[in-house]
Amino acid sequence: MSTTPVGPPGASYVATPVPPAGIVGPGELLALFRARSPLTRTDVMTLTGLSRSTVNQRIDLLIDAGLLVERGPDVVPGRGRGRPAGSFAFNVERGVLLVCDIGATALRAAICDLSGRVLEDRPLVSDVTEGPEAVLARVDPLFAELLAACGRSAADVRGIALSVPGPVDREQATVVSPPIMTGWDRFDIRGWFARTYDCPLLLEKDATAMAWGEYRTHYGEADTFLMIKLGTGVGAGIIAGGRIHRGADGAAGDIGHTQATGEDGDVGPLCRCGNSGCVEARAGGWAMIRDLAAAGRDVSTVDEVVERIRTADPVAVGLARAAGRVLGVALAETVNILNPRVVVVGGQLAEAEEQIFAGLREMVYSRSLPLATRRLELRRSRLDERAGSVGLALLLADHVFAPATVDAVLADSAGPA
Ligand SMILES: [Zn+2]
Missing domain, CATH: 3.30.420.40 (ATPase, nucleotide binding domain)
Known part of the structure; x- marks a missing residue:
């Protein structure tokens, strides 16, 4: 049984996860309909092991609450007693x-x-x-x-x-x-x-x-998944065991403020967080604006940085390649710790894909452990600005x-x- 895909055109959505067998309450029954609508009463009995009378009672409750709608009964009306063998679906238009x-x-x-x-x-x-x-x-x-x-x-x-x-x-x-x-x-x-x-x-x-958007629409089979956002700053979202990993205090994934050692071993530029030499102070969008301005270029937004890279401004391209390597080292360390199946890179700077990804790939595959990269997929965001x-x-x-x-x-x- 398949589910109707949800989301904007072009997104091949994976289904809402199916709740485990042995479900009891109406809330769990609704979860089943959210994952696998439409279902007939018989489908529900088969999937849950509940009796017909319990299924009828739960479905009536959810219909009364406006959360389920009945779809096309496939018996002729007025044919006598008994419920029509129609199917039911989650009422996505209830609000x-x-x-x-x-x-x-x-x-x-x-x-x-x-x-x-x-x-x-x-x-x-x-x-x-x-x-x-x-x-x-x-x-x-x-x-x-x-x-x-x-x-x-x-x-x-x-x-x-x-x-x-x-x-x-x-x-x-x-x-x-x-x-x-x-x-x-x-x-x-x-x-x-x-x-x-x-x-x-x-x-x-x-x-x-962003991680949840990409994971649920395109990589539901990945289990361990990492999203890197390259925008004004640098951040990451982590999915582990099919669930969002936020850490003990919600601070997990902040790779933008991990230390990035310079190629000459220097301390590095001051970061917005107050430390020096953070990954985003070398490779974030704001750092590239700073460096391009210092090189005499008239840029004030990340979009303008991307435009300079695309039009092959040599200073911008050099900065993008260097940023890719800095990000690649940080990503390699993260890959060693998390061992994700898929890493998706999104955010405005990811639009300069060719230049950023060259350094990123080089560092990830040379510095991560072979076992961690053997089946690793490194991809560009599919939902882009909608992730x-x-x-x-x-x-x-x-x-x-x-x-x-x-x-x-x-x-x-x-x-x-
Ligand atoms: Zn910082």
């Missing part, structure tokens, strides 16, 4: 999800159905260092515009997710001591959106959201429809016994 991938110099907002499929999205130039009020005041009208474009209102929003280029306290949905996000430290993001929307809000690190928003939408759908959450909502709406 919408809003997501926004906030980067250092741009953001992308999207509206998605409840499966996490992106329905509409909008990019916008936005400088994250202007602080939370300025940036979120741009997100508000974008969300309103996306809702209007889909004929929806704030009351239809079932969840919101944002990603940011900084350390995140997921429990509180706040940014914590960010090196570049001026004014965002502990800002009450949930409080901001609670003025308009009554729904859960998730906050995620940018590279983690973050697609990942956020899929994360959010899993959060909003987690079996325990669905069971709690259903118990609440049933009222006291």
Whole structure:
């Protein structure tokens, strides 16, 4: 039995993971429908081992809650007693999800159905260092515009997710001591959106959201997966054992602030984090802007850096090759520790693929252990600038429809016994 793919055109999505056998509650039954819609009552009995009466009761409960819809009964109406042998599907139109991938110099907002499929999205130039009020005041009208474009209102929003280029306290949905996000430290993001929307809000690190987007849409079989974001800064998102690995405090994957020794052994330039010689202080987008400006080039954005590399400005190409080697050494060490099956490189700088990847490949394959690279795939992002928003939408759908959450909502709406 296959599932309907979700997501923007061109993305070959893998299915939502199927819950383990022996499921009991309606929340877990909904998880089964999210993974494998449509299903008949008989399909559900076969897959779960539940009795017909229990399956009927659970399906009725989910239909009453608007979470399941019946599809084309294949018996003639009025044929007598008994239920029609129609099939049932997760009602992805029961509401919408809003997501926004906030980067250092741009953001992308999207509206998605409840499966996490992106329905509409909008990019916008936005400088994250202007602080939370300025940036979120741009997100508000974008969300309103996306809702209007889909004929929806704030009351239809079932969840919101944002990603940011900084350390995140997921429990509180706040940014914590960010090196570049001026004014965002502990800002009450949930409080901001609670003025308009009554729904859960998730906050995620940018590279983690991108990792989940790429992994779930293209590399679901990879098990151990690494996403490297090369943008203004350098970050990584890690999937281990098919799950996001955030570390004990959510700080996992920060390879941009690991030490990169220079070829001549020098300490290296000052980083935005306060240390010297970090990987991103040598190879991040902001470092390349700095070095190109020092060489007399008129550049102020990462897009302009990429343009210089593409048009074969010799200084820019030299910097890109050197950056590729610095990133390659950092990646080789990460590969030795994590042994990923797939490494995907995304972010604006990855658009200078030819020049960056040359150094990256050279260092990864020469410095990683042979066993770790024997079956390693090193690839360019397939979702490109949408990786973050697609990942956020899929994360959010899993959060909003987690079996325990669905069971709690259903118990609440049933009222006291
Ligand atoms: Zn640093």
